[in-house]
Amino acid sequence: MTRICVALDVPWERALKIVRDLYDFFENYPLIMKIGHKIYLEKGGDAVRELKEEFPYEVFLDLKLHDIPSVVGLAVEEISNLGADYTTIHLLGGEAMVEEAVNRKENTKILGVSLLTSHDESYLGFLKTTIGDIKEFVLHLVKIGLDKGIDGIVCSGEEVEFLKKNLDRDFIAVVPGIRIKKQKGDQRRVLTPAEAKKRGADIIVIGREITESKNPVYVVERALKMMGEI
Ligand code: C5P
Numbered sequence: 001m002t003r004i005c006v007a008l009d010v011p012w013e014r015a016l017k018i019v020r021d022l023y024d025f026f027e028n029y030p031l032i033m034k035i036g037h038k039i040y041l042e043k044g045g046d047a048v049r050e051l052k053e054e055f056p057y058e059v060f061l062d063l064k065l066h067d068i069p070s071v072v073g074l075a076v077e078e079i080s081n082l083g084a085d086y087t088t089i090h091l092l093g094g095e096a097m098v099e100e101a102v103n104r105k106e107n108t109k110i111l112g113v114s115l116l117t118s119h120d121e122s123y124l125g126f127l128k129t130t131i132g133d134i135k136e137f138v139l140h141l142v143k144i145g146l147d148k149g150i151d152g153i154v155c156s157g158e159e160v161e162f163l164k165k166n167l168d169r170d171f172i173a174v175v176p177g178i179r180i181k182k183q184k185g186d187q188r189r190v191l192t193p194a195e196a197k198k199r200g201a202d203i204i205v206i207g208r209e210i211t212e213s214k215n216p217v218y219v220v221e222r223a224l225k226m227m228g229e230i
Contacts, residue, residue, distance in 0.1 A: 113153070
């Protein structure tokens with residue numbers, strides 16, 4: 001099963017309305033609600049608590065942590081206390097940081113972010129790494145992350161198939177950059193839900209196509225149908 005994660009990068013009240021509307025329709029489908037910096041800065045940890053209290057959905061607190069190991073460890077402890085089901089750390093934070101995050105979590109799954117999709121090969125030059133290929137560099141970071149005990153990764157649709165093929169262990173692949181409508185002239189590298197599922201995505205992240213739609217239920221329904229989930 002490939003699940004849908006709704007990126008709620010909108011004001012809190014609007015986010016709540018979207019989740020309520022979705023819940024009316026998808027009571028039995030395990031959607032995941034993602035809170036990022038926008039809502040976290042507006043509403044704090046209460047956003048996670050309130051969503052968990054009101055709905056049966058898993059909550060993903062996406063803060064992409066990257067700091068010294070002890071600080072990240074303390075943050076992960078608090079995120080676990082809030083009851084978030086998933087959170088993110090930057091694998092570029094290094095082995096000790098990843099290890100500390102994994103050691104401090106309780107029921108929260110740790111997802112590693114390798115390279116942001118806004119980066120390309122020139123970023124590897126900036127880092128002065130000897131690996132010149134983005135996919136190989138991502139594979140290198142993900143291997144280290146999995147060795148240290150992370151539960152999954154956030155990666156692009158370009159990388160997910162390659163990573164699943166080259167890593168002989170189970171991990172959750174979360175793939176953003178999904179578009180239901182492929183817009184004419186849109187040069188960005190995006191995948192449809194069906195393509196992402198085919199390439200091995202376990203969770204797809206859809207943000208603005210849902211949150212900016214007049215009918216979020218329709219968008220989610222369409223994505224689920226495209227993946228053959230309903
Ligand atoms: O569907 P849309 O483009 O609006 O999704 C944006 C969401 O995807 C944001 O919440 C952003 O944090 C997340 N994202 C991510 N990693 C990327 C690109 C986007 O987590 N590499």
